[in-house]
Amino acid sequence: MSLIFSRQCEYALQAVLYLALKPHNEMTSIKELTRRLDIPYHFLAKILQDLTRKGLLSSLKGPTGGFALGMPAKDITLFHIVEAIDGVDFMHSCVMGFPECTGKNPCAVHEKWAGLRDGIYTMLVSKNIAEMAKNMRKPEYQSA
Amino acid sequence: MSLIFSRQCEYALQAVLYLALKPHNEMTSIKELTRRLDIPYHFLAKILQDLTRKGLLSSLKGPTGGFALGMPAKDITLFHIVEAIDGVDFMHSCVMGFPECTGKNPCAVHEKWAGLRDGIYTMLVSKNIAEMAKNMRKPEYQSA
DNA sequence: GAATATTCGGATATTTTAGTCTTAATATAA
DNA sequence: TTATATTAAGACTAAAATATCCGAATATTC
Numbered sequence: 001m002s003l004i005f006s007r008q009c010e011y012a013l014q015a016v017l018y019l020a021l022k023p024h025n026e027m028t029s030i031k032e033l034t035r036r037l038d039i040p041y042h043f044l045a046k047i048l049q050d051l052t053r054k055g056l057l058s059s060l061k062g063p064t065g066g067f068a069l070g071m072p073a074k075d076i077t078l079f080h081i082v083e084a085i086d087g088v089d090f091m092h093s094c095v096m097g098f099p100e101c102t103g104k105n106p107c108a109v110h111e112k113w114a115g116l117r118d119g120i121y122t123m124l125v126s127k128n129i130a131e132m133a134k135n136m137r138k139p140e141y142q143s144a
Numbered sequence: 145m146s147l148i149f150s151r152q153c154e155y156a157l158q159a160v161l162y163l164a165l166k167p168h169n170e171m172t173s174i175k176e177l178t179r180r181l182d183i184p185y186h187f188l189a190k191i192l193q194d195l196t197r198k199g200l201l202s203s204l205k206g207p208t209g210g211f212a213l214g215m216p217a218k219d220i221t222l223f224h225i226v227e228a229i230d231g232v233d234f235m236h237s238c239v240m241g242f243p244e245c246t247g248k249n250p251c252a253v254h255e256k257w258a259g260l261r262d263g264i265y266t267m268l269v270s271k272n273i274a275e276m277a278k279n280m281r282k283p284e285y286q287s288a
Numbered sequence: 289g290a291a292t293a294t295t296c297g298g299a300t301a302t303t304t305t306a307g308t309c310t311t312a313a314t315a316t317a318a
Numbered sequence: 319t320t321a322t323a324t325t326a327a328g329a330c331t332a333a334a335a336t337a338t339c340c341g342a343a344t345a346t347t348c
Contacts, residue, residue: 001334002150002230003241007306009146010241017240017252029324038243043307049326062315063323078253086146096161097147097154099182108161108276109222112267116260123256132252145304151336173294187337193296206345207293 004120009085011039012047016056016081020073020129027066047085054084073130082124091117148264153229155183156191160200160225164217164273171210191229198228217274226268235261 005013014037022028030048034041048067051057058070069076082088094101094110095117101107149157158181166172174192178185192211195201202214213220226232238245238254239261245251 001233002148002153003146003234003237004148004239005241006146007241013240014242027324031324040307042309045325046307046327052325059325060315061313061323061325062317064316065314065324067325089145090147093147095148096157097149097151098158108271108279109267112263116263116267119256119260119263123253123260127252135252171294175294184337186339189295190297190337196295203295204345205293205295205343206347208346209294209344211295 004090005082006086008043008047009082011037011044012051012081012085013078014039015044015048015067016051016069016076017129017132019057019067019069020076020133022068024073025068027060027064027068029066032066051081051084056080056084073133074128076129077125077127078129079121079124091121148234149226150230152187152191153226155181155188156195156225156229157222158183159188159192159211160195160213160220161273161276163201163211163213164220164277166212168216169212171204171208171212173210176210195225195228200224200228217277218272220273221269221271222273223265223268235265 003010015033018033018037019028030041030045033039033048034044037044048057048059052059052067052070055070056076057067059065059067079088094107095113096107096109098107101110103110147154159177162177162181163172174185174189177183177192178188181188192201192203196203196211196214199214200220201211203209203211223232238251239257240251240253242251245254247254
C-alpha cells in the first residue's frame with residue numbers, strides 16, 4: 001500500500017484544520033483533539049510537538065494549556081503542513097521512480113504526471129486554512 | 145516521506161516496462177534487469193515472482209530462462225501493475241485521511257482531489273505498455 | 289547423466305514508520 | 319505552596335516496508 005501523504009501527515013492536516021476552526025488564542029488540548037479526530041494520543045502529541053518546533057503551532061503547558069495555530073490562519077496552507085511533515089520531494093521526482101527521468105529524457109507519463117502534480121500543488125496552496133474553515137462544519141468537528 | 149507508489153511498485157513498473165520493449169517470447173533474466181535498472185537483485189526477484197503468480201509475467205527456469213510478459217503488451221496497463229502491487233485504495237480514500245469524508249460530507253479538498261485522482265487513473269489506463277514502448281528509447285534502456 | 293544457469297520459496301536482517309510509555313518541566317488555581 | 323493538568327522529551331516497542339541469503343527445483347547444454 002501507499003498513500004499520497006504519510007499517516008503522520010494526514011493526522012497533522014486534520015489537527016491543524018481542527019485548530020483553524022477554533023477562536024484565535026483559544027488553546028486546545030491533545031485530549032480534545034484525539035477524542036474528536038480519533039488519533040492515538042501519544043502519536044499525535046509527537047506530531048504537534050514537531051509542528052510547534054517548526055512554528056506552525058504554539059503551545060502552552062499547564063491547565064488551560066494546549067495548542068493553537070502559531071500564525072494567522074490566513075497565512076497557513078495545507079502545503080505548509082505537508083512540507084513540514086513529509087517534505088515535498090514528490091514535487092520533483094519521477095512518479096515511476098526513474099532516476100534519470102527529466103524533460104529531455106522523459107518517462108512514459110512524464111508530461112501527464114507533471115500536470116497532475118501541479119494540480120496537487122494548486123490544491124494545497126490555493127486556499128488558506130481560514131477560508132477552508134469558513135465552509136466547514138463537518139460531523140467530525142461538530143460538538144460532541 | 146511518502147511517495148505516490150511504494151518503492152516496490154516503482155520497481156515493478158520499471159521492470160514490466162523494460163520487458164515490454166523486448167521481442168515477444170524472449171526471456172530476460174533478473175541479472176539483466178537489475179543491471180539495467182539498478183534495482184537490488186533479490187528484492188526484484190521477489191517482485192517478479194509476485195507478478196508471475198498474479199499472471200502479469202511468465203517465468204522459465206534454467207539457462208535461457210528468465211521473465212517475460214504473461215500476456216500481450218497491448219493488454220497491460222500501468223494500472224494493472226499498480227493494482228497488483230500496491231492496490232488501489234487511493235482511488236476511494238480521502239487524501240487527508242478523514243474516515244467520514246464522502247460526497248455528502250466532504251473534506252475541504254474533496255472535489256479537487258476527486259478530479260486529480262481521476263486524472264491519475266486516466267494516466268494509468270489510457271495507454272497500454274505496447275504503445276508506451278513504441279515511443280520509448282531511453283538511456284536506461286539502451287544497449288549497454 | 290553431469291555441470292550450469294536460472295527461478296522459487298522460505299527464512300532472516302535492516303530500516304522506516306507508527307505507536308506507546310515514562311519522567312520531567314511548567315503553568316494554573318485552590 | 320501544593321495539587322493538578324497540561325506539554326516536552328526521550329526511550330522504548332510494534333509493525334510494515336525494504337532488502338538479503340540460502341537451499342531447493344528445474345531447465346538447458348554438454
